[in-house]
Amino acid sequence: MVVLYSPVCWTRQTPASKAMFSNTTDDSSVYDRLVKLVFSGEFSPGTKLVERDLARELGVSRIPVRESLAKMVAQGLLVGGEKWQGARVRPYNSEEIRQLYEYREMLEGGIARAAARNRSSADIERLRLICAESEKEIGNYGSQRWAQLDHRFHFALAEACRNDRMLHSTRLLLTECFYVFYLYPARQGRPLPSHEDALVHMRSIVDDHRELVDLIESGDSDGAERKARTDIRKSGRRATRALIDSDLNISPA
Secondary structure, X not given: OOOOOOOOOOOOOOHHHHHHHHOOOOHHHHHHHXXXXXXOXXXXXXXXOOXXXXXXXXXXXXXXXXXXXXXXXXXXXXXXXXXXXXXXXXXXXXXXXXXXXXXXXXHXXXXXXXXXXXXXXXXXXXXXXXXXXXXHOOOOOOOHHHHHHHHHHHHHHHXXXXXXXXXXXXXXXXXXXXXXXXXXXXXXXXXOOOHHHHHHHHHHHHHHHHHHXXXXXXXXXXXXXXXXXXXXXXXXXXXXXXXXXXXXXXXXX
């Protein structure tokens, strides 16, 4: 479902994106904004997160930041958490990526099944429009626009399932998968694929998305779940390969 990582996408927060972190101060919004900040690519794997600095960046007190960090550690989004160790950005390994994508495969398969039952005509139109916009980006490898559209497709798919619990889980999961697939390998220095390989992969992503939308529109719950699971499994293999290639510092096959 997701193409190769992007070396360009959001390696640091822009002034505009930082400004949105200071709009509200309730604990739930602090948590959501902190998740986005941590997975923005601004922090290197293994970085210790300092409450004082994060509170200053978000424009809030240290208490909700401390509580949010503890919550992220409990959810497995960060590692550490002990007083003498602090919370740190997770340095992902191949086993962690396997578990992450195994969970996503189960979730998105269920989402696709539910969407085939509950989608509206507006949902289908939205998904098809995203596919059309994605097709325009084929060949523009590493663009922010491509990554944004991929994220929007999967979130729109979750909206179409009409299940608030699945939608909430998807929001968090997509943020982490975006980091693992697009930003983490880039930080590890994986070389770019050839232009020809990038074209093939980007075209296959759009084709996969359109096939899934067709199955959902037709009401084929079994087919939609099977397709979603297959595509996420493929993405997981690519994410694992990207990590291995980065560790070995070799070019993508």
